[in-house]
Amino acid sequence: MTERKRILSSHSKEIVYNVSKFFESQIQQPTSTPVKAHTERAAEATLVSEATIRRIRREKNEKGRLFSPERQKVRGPYKPVDDFDKCAIRQKINEFYTVRRQLPTIDRLYEPLKCDINFPGSKSLLLKIVKELGFKWKRSQTKRRVLIEKDAIVEKRIQYLNRIKDYRKKGMNLVFIDETWIDTAYTAKKCWQHEDECGVLEPVSRGQRLIIVHGGGMLGFVPNALLIYKAKSCTGDYHHEMNGKNFKKWFTEKLLSNLPEKSVLIMDNASYHSVQFDKCPTTNTKKANIQAYLRLHEIQFDNKLLRPQLLALAKANNQTPKYVIDNIAREKGHEILRLPPYHPDLNPIELIWNQVKQSVASRNVTHRIDDVLKLAHEAVADITVSDWEKTCRHVAIIEEEYRKRDIVIDEQMERLIIDLADSSDSDSDINDHA
Template identity: 35%
Template sequence: MGFKYAKRNDKKYFYERKDIVDQRHRYLREIRKYRRMQKSIVFLDETWANSHVAPEKIWLDETDEGGWKRPSGRGKRLIILHAGEDMGWIPNAALVFRSKKQIGDYHDEMNSKHFEEWFEKTLIPNVPANSVIVLDNAPYHNRVIDPVPTKSSKKDVMQKWLTDHGITWERSDLKSDLMKKIKESNPRKAYATDVIAETNGHVVLRTPVAHCELNPIELVWSKVKGYLRVNNTSFKLADLESLVPAAFRSVSQEMWRHFCTHAIRKEEKFWEKDGLLEDAIDEFLIELNVDDDEEDEISDDEELDHEDRILMSADYEE
């Protein structure tokens, strides 16, 4: 009958949500424009590695003996932050530090203060002039300067915001009146990273939510972690940390170029698909009211697709 019993792919339907399609198409238009302008496109992201990381398969003798005994648990954790482009890693831009936690989401170990300090003092001085810096929607990447009040904000906060932005209000105004004036001013969010980048002649571009496949550094991280996995023999955090520079060197300029080209192919597929989806979504919205403020249920750390996993495992000539 043409049916098969398989794992459900919720991300597939998430991709077709109107707000996500709009977000994705804005990204695709912007990155196309910057490529036509021949700007350097710099991709950044974080990853992690545990001290007990090891290959899942090893050579064994006939008695199933061989290799080394891996300690139980995941061990202590390194957090790794870096950036690169089609010419390779951005020089002198790596940040590697030891996590205070062994479990939980590694994103909890980074905050906007630390990220912005690295962004301004380590990354920005080393990227090519007039670069486009691509990052995802992690909260610490996107600290809002002068946040816009919401309906739940206190009345005095709304009043102060309006005053700071040169908008008149009356003491008799209710919160609903103040909120209406705020919305009518059509405020735009201002992000700290954008301000830092623009002050130094660069532009920040954000990938759509849950579209990690558009960032080639995700494939780069697979190679870096693969190197650490194979060469980690002592299972000590200090030794794992000492392997990181060599793991970076294991990802050649050729690999970076190949992964960036792969991301461009992904962009082209989405561009074509979105053109076909546009009319279908318009019809669909007649029957379904999409809430743009709905909380996203799929993170940027979702698995990459089958094609990406094949690419991650490919070998390259130096």
């Protein structure tokens, strides 16, 4: 008999069990002809394997009832949300306040984002991204939950906008630093092709990955500062391929030596950009090390203090974090300015990277790592000073828009928002965000 594998519901299992019990009762009755074992007969009658019959009987006897197997959810193809889409989401939220004069909610945001950027996910994904961008839920006067940027994020953006405006007034050279990646599978999605020819084939896997590090501004890319290297892995976020040691090496050996005097270096808040020296103790620091830190900074303490007390004392006397990169830059006469969190739209090199990737994709037909490496070098070389000037002016316009929006939104908050404790606002239920 050919064994058939099938998923049985609890109802189907019950039928199989009853049939099995029936044959068991039949085999116990006297008969003139030999009969098969009840398990074998039940298998023939129900068209399931004998092992399944035994498993069902065992489940019924041990648990007293039969259970349906849990079904796994089938997920469709998922398109990652890139930095450009995240910027569009932030701008759409601001648009609700400044243009539409409406309270932004997940339901109200979802459909416009589907139309504007073809948002690929569900409302749950949108909610997750909105929270990652630094927004929180608060109650309005209509007791509906609305999206409000966290005060800390707004404050850091205002500080950044004020500082970069001051640097521009002083005529200082602004250099934007960032990293990106290109897979060997990165190619054009569509091309002209004949019915008899398949054209360019899109690889099944991502292939190998290149990491690109560079910096530039209104004067174009910093000369001789390009770094492209092969990643060890093509999975996960490309940021894990860079660390504080490697970034410091590139920063000191390739970037600083090629900068004009008194430049301002602008970068995001990646961990390897912000490696600290003389770091304040944390909850993972041993008690003896906390004591050593306090002595080093001449902070008086009682030896009888417990570890939590020592840690609180260290944090209370902690000054502004000291970063390794900032110290190196200042020694060379340069300044460091960090972008506010979750604001890649304020970094013009993001637009430059998009040009580089599109150039590589349009010419990548072999999907070989050496060929893609060559294309990447050529794509970077093709970026002109004019390209950089356009992107820098575009970002300057975005900066000004943020300044205006912050004023408008601030004026509306008193009218829209009731100050409630954050603890009373649970944001786990999407229905509350309607």
